[in-house]
Amino acid sequence: MIRVTRRYNFSASHRLHSPRLTERQNREIYGKCNNPHGHGHNYVLEVSVRGPVDPFSGLAVDVAALDRLVQTQILSHFHLRDMNRDVPEFEGLVPTSENLALVVKERLQRAWAQEFRGEWPVLEKVRIQETPRNIFEVFVPVESRTVQDQTAGREFVSKS
Amino acid sequence: MFITRKVEFSASHVCARPDLTPEQNQALYGDASRPHGHGHNYVLEVTLEGEPDPVTGMVMDLKELKEILNREVVDPMDHRFLNLEVPPFDRVVPTTENLAIEIFRRLEPKIKSRAARLHAVRLYETEDLYVDYFGEKI
Numbered sequence: 001m002i003r004v005t006r007r008y009n010f011s012a013s014h015r016l017h018s019p020r021l022t023e024r025q026n027r028e029i030y031g032k033c034n035n036p037h038g039h040g041h042n043y044v045l046e047v048s049v050r051g052p053v054d055p056f057s058g059l060a061v062d063v064a065a066l067d068r069l070v071q072t073q074i075l076s077h078f079h080l081r082d083m084n085r086d087v088p089e090f091e092g093l094v095p096t097s098e099n100l101a102l103v104v105k106e107r108l109q110r111a112w113a114q115e116f117r118g119e120w121p122v123l124e125k126v127r128i129q130e131t132p133r134n135i136f137e138v139f140v141p142v143e144s145r146t147v148q149d150q151t152a153g154r155e156f157v158s159k160s
Numbered sequence: 161m162f163i164t165r166k167v168e169f170s171a172s173h174v175c176a177r178p179d180l181t182p183e184q185n186q187a188l189y190g191d192a193s194r195p196h197g198h199g200h201n202y203v204l205e206v207t208l209e210g211e212p213d214p215v216t217g218m219v220m221d222l223k224e225l226k227e228i229l230n231r232e233v234v235d236p237m238d239h240r241f242l243n244l245e246v247p248p249f250d251r252v253v254p255t256t257e258n259l260a261i262e263i264f265r266r267l268e269p270k271i272k273s274r275a276a277r278l279h280a281v282r283l284y285e286t287e288d289l290y291v292d293y294f295g296e297k298i
Contacts, residue, residue, distance in 0.1 A: 002257050007288040053261065057188055058175070058253035063289065064190060 002060045003124060005048040008070055010079035013040035014095040038082060043097075044129035045074065045104065051121030065115040072114075073107045097130040101138040104128065109140070162279060163219050164207045167229050169238035171246075172199035173254040189253075197241060202259075203284040204233060206267065210276035220276040232266040256285040260293040268295065 015038040016030035026034045033039070047070060051060045077087060083095040089103045105126040112123060128136045174197045175189040176182075185193035192198070206229060210219040237246055242254040252258055260283040268278045284290040 001294075002260065003292040004257070005290050005292070053255075053257045056177075058255040058258045059188075060257050060291070 001050060002053055003048055003050050004061045004063070004121070005046050005125075006063060006066055006070070008045045008047070008075060009042060010045065010075050011040060011042050012078050012081050012083050013038045014083045014090075015039070016094055016096060018094050019092075038084065041130050043078075043100075045070070046125075046127040046129075047108065047123070048125035048127070049121040050124040061121045062115075069108065069111060069115045073111045074104055097128050097134065097136045101126050101128045101136045105138050105140065161211060161219055162207050162209055163222075163276075164205050165222060165225055165229065166203065166205045167226075167234055168201060168203050169234050170199060170201050171237050171240050171242050172197040173242040173249070174198075175253055175255055177253060189255075197243070200285050202237075203290075204229075204263065205282040205284075206278070207280045207282070208271060208276040209279040213275060220271070220274050224274070225271075228267065228270045232270060233263055256283055256289065256291050257293075259283060260291045264293050264295055 014033075015035065016033040017026050018029075021029065047066065049061050049066065053060045081087065083090050083100070087095070087103070090099070093099055093103075105123070108123055108126070123140050125137060125139050130136070173192075174195060175192040176185040176195070177188075180188065182193070182195075206225070208220055208225070212219055240246055242249045242259070244250065246254075248262065249258075252262075260281050263283065264278065264281045267281070271278045278295070280292055280294045282290055282292050
């Protein structure tokens with residue numbers, strides 16, 4: 001078993017503002033990130049997958065297939081976009097990098113079977129670097145990695 | 161406790177199986193199957209697990225680890241064409257996955273004789289693609 005990690009870049013803007021908080025609370029909690037006109041980052045996304053090395057090809061993952069999946073599910077929707085207004089998941093969800101990592105994970109899990117139809121490889125981790133000082137990682141729980149294969153094509157509901 | 165040491169080496173390779181046609185190899189490995197090869201600046205991170213020795217305060221003498229890395233990995237692989245010059249890649253396709261596994265196999269017995277244990281190797285083929293191998297354990 002081996003883990004393969006691929007790194008991608010995208011640039012996007014966001015504004016951290018919760019409708020459940022007052023204007024003053026938003027300013028206090030989110031500080032400069034609450035600027036009404038938003039601001040942007042050069043995000044670095046790392047996607048880690050796990051699987052056995054195929055003895056014939058010597059490969060654990062078809063990197064071209066992973067690139068296609070990330071391009072169609074993530075980069076084409078996030079790169080050079082305003083996440084609050086252009087990404088439907090962030091209607092009613094604050095686009096913190098915590099939530100961004102979860103959204104990216106769920107998008108990849110939901111579409112996984114479009115590129116990976118077998119038991120392996122499985123999605124293991126999504127890592128978002130908002131700036132070189134702020135890094136967010138979310139792991140796919142081991143038990144749901146197999147559920148994901150059994151429910152391929154159906155809505156994936158894990159929130160962890 | 162984990163300690164990690166990093167080394168770099170540059171090598172060329174071809175990802176292709178001799179029993180496949182050029183078209184089949186292109187479908188499987190893409191441009192990495194071009195017959196004359198291409199190179200990478202590989203970056204290897206080796207992580208050991210162990211407890212600090214009560215006398216020296218060290219998990220392992222890093223100078224000794226550096227010598228092992230040079231002897232087992234850098235000297236035989238740096239500025240080499242892996243397929244032609246570094247067994248077993250005369251018969252095993254030198255994908256990043258297989259190269260990481262081979263490096264782990266070379267290092268594990270050399271480190272085992274010390275107090276530390278080889279936990280993982282991380283091999284960067286480029287800044288944007290790397291693999292982690294933890295040995296036979298899952």
